Amino acid sequence: MIAALLLLASAATGESGGQRLSQCVTERDKQCVARELKAIPPNASPEYLAAAAEGYLLLGRNKEAIASIGAAVRNKPADYSLLIQQGSLCQRAGYQVEAIQSFLLASKMRQSSGLFYQIGMSFFLLREYERAGRHFTHAVQLDSQNHKAEFMLGVVDVVKDHNDDGARKHMESALALDPGNPHYLLHYGIVLSELGDPRAVSVLEKAVAADPSNALGHYNLGRMYRRAGDATKARQELETAVRMRPQLARAYYQLAAVYRELGDGEKARRATEQFTRFRDQDQDDDPVDNTQRMRPDDQASK
DSSP states (O other), X not given: OHHHHHHHHHHHHTXXXXXHHXXXXXXXXXXXXXXXXXXXXXXXXXXXXXXXXXXXXXXXXXXXXXXXXXXXXXXXTTOHHHHHHHXXXXXXXXXXXXXXXXXXXXXXXXXXXXXXXXXXXXXXXXXXXXXXXXXXXXXXXXXXXXXXHHHHHHHHHHHHHOOHHHHHHHHHHHHHHSTTOHHHHHHHHHHHHHTTOTTHHHHHHHHHHHOTTOHHHHHHHHHHHHHTTOHHHHHHXXXXXXXXXXXXXXXXXXXXXXXXXXXXXXXXXXXXXXXXXXXXXXXXXXXXXXXXXXXXXXXXXX
16 A cells, blocks of 8 residues: 555655656565666655665665655654555664654654554554553553454453453454454454363454464364364374474474374384474464564664
């Protein structure tokens, strides 16, 4: 959506180069973007610089992306759309403190549920869960239909307070607004499993059916099948999970137990070896889009 808006902005300024660059970004054509960025015109307009920023980000040149959008905002410091784009771009590049600063400046001009959700996301990525929760709550207060903020309130309940029952309620509210969302279904199923709720299996089956490409869905469904005593189904799901993500150590741990239950000691031994090999690389389930991340040196703004 941002790239499409940039295309319109470039057309309005009559910059054919900006049009080409924005089209390259829209099509996610990295070769085209790299070619266009070789010759940024002198005195480029803020719209062109904003398009260039998206191009740099697509190429993984995050520092140049931040510099380019910063130059655009300096040229038009009162432009709400540019501030929002700067915040979004900083967030996607992993510069969460800078993202918060941009979003807060934008909020002084105009407030919206989506804007407070984005501020909450950056605080969440900084592991500032209390502040994240306050902004997600405000987002829901401004728009009761904001299922993203409702879902993240559930996530905050889990990571901050280990409040699975509170998380369940928020995730049920989010799913009432977006029933088929595979991401919500997956994490709702995980929460139900932690609560010992028998609905967990059927919810996780729905999550896997909605997004069969998610290894974590297969892992969690396999884990629940094993808990229910169905070793055959558990093996199928867990083997699918490790095919999709060969370093998913926790799946090998479950597989080793399943193979032993099925009487295959050799496979159990190999699965245990894989668990030992990868366990230090395995990470907790991430409820956030992996395009959003935190730099190691980020500090929360005070």
